[in-house]
Amino acid sequence: MLSLSALYRFPLKSAVGESLQLAQLDTLGLSGDRRWMIVDAANGRFLTQRLLGQLTQLKAQWLDAQHLRLSVAGRTDLLVALPSAAAKLRAVTVWGDSLQVPDAGDAAALWLSDWLDRPCRLVQVPAERARQVDPDYAKVGDRVGFADGFPLLLIGQASLDDLSARVGRPLEMLRFRPNLVISGSAAYAEDSWKRIRIGALEFRLVKGCSRCIMTTLDPLTGLRSADREPLATLKTYRERDGEVYFGQNLLHSGPGELAVGMAVEVLE
Known part of the structure; x- marks a missing residue:
């Protein structure tokens, strides 16, 4: 069974994130995020x-x-x-x-x-005053605050576990700064999802999240990995067209509420 196992909010872009048990969604994503x-x-x-x-x-x-x-x-x-x-x-x-x-x-x-x-x-x-989301993936009127490009980011817990095993050490989920973490799926299953439902809300998975040097920073210490991990390992099996992908960007159907533990249903 798929479930929402973690919620994260980042009030200030690129600063420390906070773990939530309950979160509201507004027009720009998680309320107060970025x-x-x-x-x-x-x-x-x-x-x-x-x-x-x-x-x-x-x-x-x-x-x-x-x-x-x-x-x-x-x-x-x-x-x-x-x-x-x-x-x-x-x-x-x-x-x-x-x-x-x-x-x-x-x-x-x-x-x-x-x-x-x-x-x-x-x-x-x-x-x-928020920005229009890239019209190649969204309809006119879909807005995003200061996130890089989309209102929400999802990562499967199994995907992180697989990456950690490949790197050879446990990696922190906050290194990848998702809003939603899903448990119960196979590694990288989220790559194939197009629509999901969590509670009363529907989400469209519209684009993989391309990754950069930020993933090599330890979120606890701020120190950069001397071995350039996990980016180096991701490049060996998650690279296409010159970009390295990990996680999926989402658009949501409207305002509502999310809580850790909610069931997740893949609609498409």
């Missing part, structure tokens, strides 16, 4: 662990619907309020997308700039 992002102060370009491995150590947690708490070892925590409707808009870019989103203010910018030792700003995306 709604904040750090950008270069000069050009608005998004900053991630690909460039700044120390982001693996930054915790960003929702205290309630209006406040985010930033914390990192050795520094005083900072409470950041959700920007108001009157907040200054900042031009930012996420891959090929450009958008205008509210800036979270000077206090957050100073806190992050001092810790990262580079000028940066913290921004937040309200639903009405």
